[in-house]
Structures are given as structure tokens and as C-alpha cells.
Amino acid sequence: MTVSRDAAVYHHGDLPNALLAALSEIVEEKGATNVSLREVARRAGVSHSAPAHHFGDKEGMLAAFAERGFEILHDEAATAVDNAAGGSALIRLAAVGAAYVRFAVDHTSYFDVMFRSGIDTPSHEHLSARAASTLAVLIGAVDDLISEKGYTEVDPRHMTVYFWSLAHGLASLAVDRSMPPGLDELTIEDYIAGVFGMSQHLNGTG
Amino acid sequence: MTVSRDAAVYHHGDLPNALLAALSEIVEEKGATNVSLREVARRAGVSHSAPAHHFGDKEGMLAAFAERGFEILHDEAATAVDNAAGGSALIRLAAVGAAYVRFAVDHTSYFDVMFRSGIDTPSHEHLSARAASTLAVLIGAVDDLISEKGYTEVDPRHMTVYFWSLAHGLASLAVDRSMPPGLDELTIEDYIAGVFGMSQHLNGTG
DNA sequence: CTTCAATCTTGACAGTGTCAACTAGACAAT
DNA sequence: ATTGTCTAGTTGACACTGTCAAGATTGAAG
Numbered sequence: 001m002t003v004s005r006d007a008a009v010y011h012h013g014d015l016p017n018a019l020l021a022a023l024s025e026i027v028e029e030k031g032a033t034n035v036s037l038r039e040v041a042r043r044a045g046v047s048h049s050a051p052a053h054h055f056g057d058k059e060g061m062l063a064a065f066a067e068r069g070f071e072i073l074h075d076e077a078a079t080a081v082d083n084a085a086g087g088s089a090l091i092r093l094a095a096v097g098a099a100y101v102r103f104a105v106d107h108t109s110y111f112d113v114m115f116r117s118g119i120d121t122p123s124h125e126h127l128s129a130r131a132a133s134t135l136a137v138l139i140g141a142v143d144d145l146i147s148e149k150g151y152t153e154v155d156p157r158h159m160t161v162y163f164w165s166l167a168h169g170l171a172s173l174a175v176d177r178s179m180p181p182g183l184d185e186l187t188i189e190d191y192i193a194g195v196f197g198m199s200q201h202l203n204g205t206g
Numbered sequence: 207m208t209v210s211r212d213a214a215v216y217h218h219g220d221l222p223n224a225l226l227a228a229l230s231e232i233v234e235e236k237g238a239t240n241v242s243l244r245e246v247a248r249r250a251g252v253s254h255s256a257p258a259h260h261f262g263d264k265e266g267m268l269a270a271f272a273e274r275g276f277e278i279l280h281d282e283a284a285t286a287v288d289n290a291a292g293g294s295a296l297i298r299l300a301a302v303g304a305a306y307v308r309f310a311v312d313h314t315s316y317f318d319v320m321f322r323s324g325i326d327t328p329s330h331e332h333l334s335a336r337a338a339s340t341l342a343v344l345i346g347a348v349d350d351l352i353s354e355k356g357y358t359e360v361d362p363r364h365m366t367v368y369f370w371s372l373a374h375g376l377a378s379l380a381v382d383r384s385m386p387p388g389l390d391e392l393t394i395e396d397y398i399a400g401v402f403g404m405s406q407h408l409n410g411t412g
Numbered sequence: 413c414t415t416c417a418a419t420c421t422t423g424a425c426a427g428t429g430t431c432a433a434c435t436a437g438a439c440a441a442t
Numbered sequence: 443a444t445t446g447t448c449t450a451g452t453t454g455a456c457a458c459t460g461t462c463a464a465g466a467t468t469g470a471a472g
Contacts, residue, residue: 010436010451033239033324036428047452049430054450058429116322118239121384135386158400160386161379165401166368169375173367178327180341180366194364195371216420216467242459253421255461260419264460 009046016054018044020065027109032117037061062117063124069110070130073103077137089145094196096141097167104171105188111175115168138164170195215252222260224250226271233315238323243267268323269330275316276336279309283343295351300402302347303373310377311394317381321374344370376401 012018022043026035037058038048055061080099084092104111113119121128142160145151173179174188218224228249232241243264244254261267286305290298310317319325327334348366351357379385380394 008436008452010449011438012450015450031324037430038428048428049453050451052430053452115378115382116324118237118322121382131384132387139386154404155400157386158397158404161376161397162372162401162404164386165375165379166372167375168378169371169373170367172321172374172378173371176321176327178337180345180363180370181338191364191367194361195368198360198364198368214421214467217418217469218420221419243461244459254459255422256420258461259421 012046015044015046015050016064019046019051019054019061020068023061023065023113024109027112032062032109032112035062035117059119060124062113062119063121063127065110066114066117066119066121067124067127067130069107069114070127070134072107072110073100074130074134074137076103077134081137081141089141089148093141093145093163096138097163097170097196098192100167101171101174101188101192104175108175111171115172135160135164138167166195218252221250221252221256222270225252225257225260225267226274229267229271229319230315233318238268238315238318241268241323265325266330268319268325269327269333271316272320272323272325272327273330273333273336275313275320276333276340278313278316279306280336280340280343282309283340287343287347295347295354299347299351299369302344303369303376303402304398306373307377307380307394307398310381314381317377321378341366341370372401 019040022040023035025043026039035058037051040061041048041050044050051061052058055064077096077099080095081092084095087095119127121131139156139160142156142163146154146156146159170191174191179191225246228246229241231249232245241264243257246267247254247256250256257267258264261270283302283305286301287298290301293301325333327337345362345366348362348369352360352362352365376397380397385397
């Protein structure tokens with residue numbers, strides 16, 4: 001994505017996308033906490049303050065990137081539900097969780113910026129809207145489970161937090177590669193099967 | 207913790223502790239990603255490069271702080287197990303999880319630095335040792351559950367990751383205050399009861 | 413009293429985020 | 443063709459940052 005910089009180019013055509021692509025590279029190399037606006041600009045072949053012109057400030061740039069992350073996550077979670085349409089509600093719920101973890105592992109730079117770059121999500125309107133609509137996929141799957149099982153004593157909000165915690169926690173551990181000793185040689189699919197299988201085992205349906 | 211700076215003080219007596227106390231303040235105010243060595247130094251009333259002298263560099267300072275966080279978390283988790291010594295192994299396991307979440311909420315600055323400041327834990331020997339011994343508390347509680355229940359088909363490593371994910375995920379959501387709509391007015395104790403209660407409900411013992 | 417190591421300071425350097433002022437180009441109206 | 447105007451990008455400056463080398467100060471051991 002690094003671009004040779006001969007002369008000033010005043011109309012790039014699609015600079016915001018180019019900047020976010022450069023950002024993605026840098027996050028992958030050095031982590032979300034070691035990003036600088038100026039290096040993003042350098043890699044995109046533009047002047048040092050071009051990014052701020054498009055995104056307002058550094059946090060704005062990270063928020064724009066995180067927004068895209070939520071779009072991708074939303075789509076992948078929704079697709080997972082569709083692909084598991086033939087199974088039980090619990091299967092679909094586990095599919096959402098697995099999609100969440102796979103997203104974190106396959107798109108680490110997005111996950112890193114979304115959850116660990118220090119941006120204040122609520123203060124970015126578009127970003128928090130995307131986050132909410134992503135969460136809605138999970139909530140829908142939980143509601144399906146509750147109505148399928150006919151649960152009456154279960155608070156759906158608690159169950160949502162339960163599955164969200166499970167998925168987000170596993171995703172965090174996997175991205176950090178901080179698995180327990182003796183478990184770090186397993187693949188991410190092993191973790192997913194183990195954890196969501198544990199959930200089903202404890203549920204007595206596995 | 208801010209100290210008036212009249213003249214040079216060459217032997218503070220306990221500067222490392224004073225620096226980490228100042229760090230804690232700043233993290234609480236502005237988050238772990240907005241910390242600077244120089245502001246830490248200013249608040250402790252010393253010169254701008256005193257922190258680097260004690261901790262090597264910025265990441266070293268964060269690592270030293272994170273190390274203390276793991277010590278506290280270890281102690282609180284171990285205490286939780288002791289306090290639940292009369293109950294079942296599952297009760298003790300839930301107590302460890304609850305202690306984990308309470309630690310994150312009550313000591314947000316520690317949690318923030320430990321897991322979201324971008325430090326590379328494995329490259330800090332003391333830090334990763336403390337992290338491992340903290341994890342050992344959880345592993346012990348899992349082993350107890352498995353032997354108490356007589357599980358034979360359950361991989362203890364999978365079960366460890368399961369409970370760790372649950373606790374770490376809930377802690378992350380709670381610290382970020384990113385709970386589902388309609389659930390943000392509940393207290394952290396509600397979340398804990400809901401999530402670990404969910405775990406027991408699915409297990410058929412609650 | 414001397415030496416010495418540890419503690420902390422001073423000063424410098426390159427890199428950073430942000431802001432104001434400037435410029436280049438596209439595009440429409442005349 | 444000329445003009446005007448809006449958007450996109452630049453330039454230059456400022457205060458702040460992490461890091462490093464060199465110096466200053468102190469407590470303690472001999």
C-alpha cells in the first residue's frame with residue numbers, strides 16, 4: 001500500500017480508503033496502540049495532515065476503521081446464522097459465537113482497533129450505531145433460543161450477556177495468544193469447538 | 207499524588223511506588239492509551255526522565271504496573287476460593303469468576319493496563335510469571351470441579367478456557383460499559399449473578 | 413575522608429497530533 | 443474563455459512525547 005511520492009496529488013480519487021488500508025497494515029505490524037497519523041499518511045503517499053482532513057483527528061480515523069470492522073462482523077455473524085438455518089436455535093447461537101471468534105482471529109487489526117485502541121465508542125455516533133446493529137444479530141439468536149426452548153425463567157438480556165461474554169472473552173484470549181499452558185498448540189477451531197461444545201455439554205444437549 | 211517541585215530531590219526514598227501511583231491516577235482519568243512518561247514524572251514531582259531510569263522505558267513502566275495488577279487479582283481470586291470453601295466446586299469456580307469481574311470493575315486502571323495498553327506480556331518475564339500464577343488459581347478450581355463431578359470426557363484445558371473466556375469477556379464488557387440496551391442500568395452484581403447463574407442454569411444445578 | 417555506585421537531572425534529538433494559512437484542481441455559471 | 447467557488451490536499455509551525463548521553467547529587471562502605 002506504500003505509494004511513491006513524486007509530486008503533490010491534490011485529488012487522489014479515493015484517499016480515505018487508501019488511508020484506512022495503510023492503517024490496517026500498520027496495526028497488523030505494530031498493534032493499535034502504536035499507530036500514528038503521520039505514518040499512515042506516509043504509506044499512502046500524501047502529506048502528513050491529509051488524514052486529519054478526512055477524519056478530523058486520530059481517534060476519528062480509528063473510529064472510521066472500527067466502523068468498517070463492525071460492518072464486516074455484522075455480515076459474517078448474519079451469514080453464520082443463515083448457514084445454520086437448518087439446525088436448532090442453540091446451533092445457530094453457537095455459530096454466531098464461532099463467527100465472532102473467527103472474525104477476531106482473521107481480522108486481528110479490526111478487532112484490535114474496535115476494542116483495544118482506547119477509542120470512546122459512544123462518542124462516535126456512526127460507530128455506536130454499527131456496533132448496536134451488530135449486537136442485534138446476537139440478540140435475535142438468543143430470542144430464538146428462548147422461544148424455541150420455551151424458557152420462561154430466563155432473562156434474555158442475561159443470556160445475551162452470557163453468550164457475548166463467552167465469545168468476546170475467547171476472542172480476546174485467542175488474539176492475545178494467552179492460552180493456558182499446554183493449550184497453545186491447538187488451533188482456533190479447537191478452542192471454538194471446546195468452548196461452545198462446553199456450553200452445549202453443560203446444557204445437556206451435546 | 208501531585209507533588210510541588212521546589213528543588214531537585216535526588217533520593218526520593220520510594221520513587222518507583224510514587225510513580226506507579228501517579229500512573230494509576232492518569233490511567234483512571236484518561237485511559238491506558240493516553241499515558242505519558244513525562245506526565246507521570248510531573249505528577250510525582252521529579253524530572254521528565256526519572257521514570258525511564260527506574261523502568262527502562264514506557265512499556266517497562268506499564269509492565270511493572272500490570273505486574274502489581276496480577277498480584278492483586280491473584281490474591282482476590284484465591285481469597286474468593288477460600289471464602290467459598292464450604293460450597294461445591296462449581297460454587298468455588300463461580301466465585302473465582304466473580305472475583306475476576308469485580309477486580310476489573312473495582313480496579314479499572316489495573317485491568318486497562320494489563321489487557322488493553324498494548325504491552326507484550328510474554329516479553330516481560332516477571333509479568334508473565336505473575337500472570338501464570340494467577341491463572342493457576344483458575345486451573346486449580348477447574349480441576350476440583352472435574353474430580354468432584356467425576357467428569358471423564360471433559361478436557362480440563364477446554365473447561366479452563368471456557369470459564370476464563372466467560373470471566374474475561376464479562377469483565378471487558380463491564381469495563382467498557384458496553385452492555386446491551388436496557389441492561390445498562392443494572393449493577394455489576396446483576397451481571398455476575400446473571401452470567402454465572404446462566405452457567406449453572408445450563409448445567410442443570412441452579 | 414575517599415571512593416563508588418545508585419539515584420536523579422539536564423539538555424538534546426527525532427517523531428508526534430493539531431491547527432491556521434495556503435494552494436491546486438474540478439466544475440458549474442456566465 | 444473567464445470567473446467564482448467548493449473540496450481536496452499541502453505547508454509550516456507549535457507544544458508535546460520517548461529516548462538517550464552526559465552530568466550532578468547523594469548515601470554508604472572502606
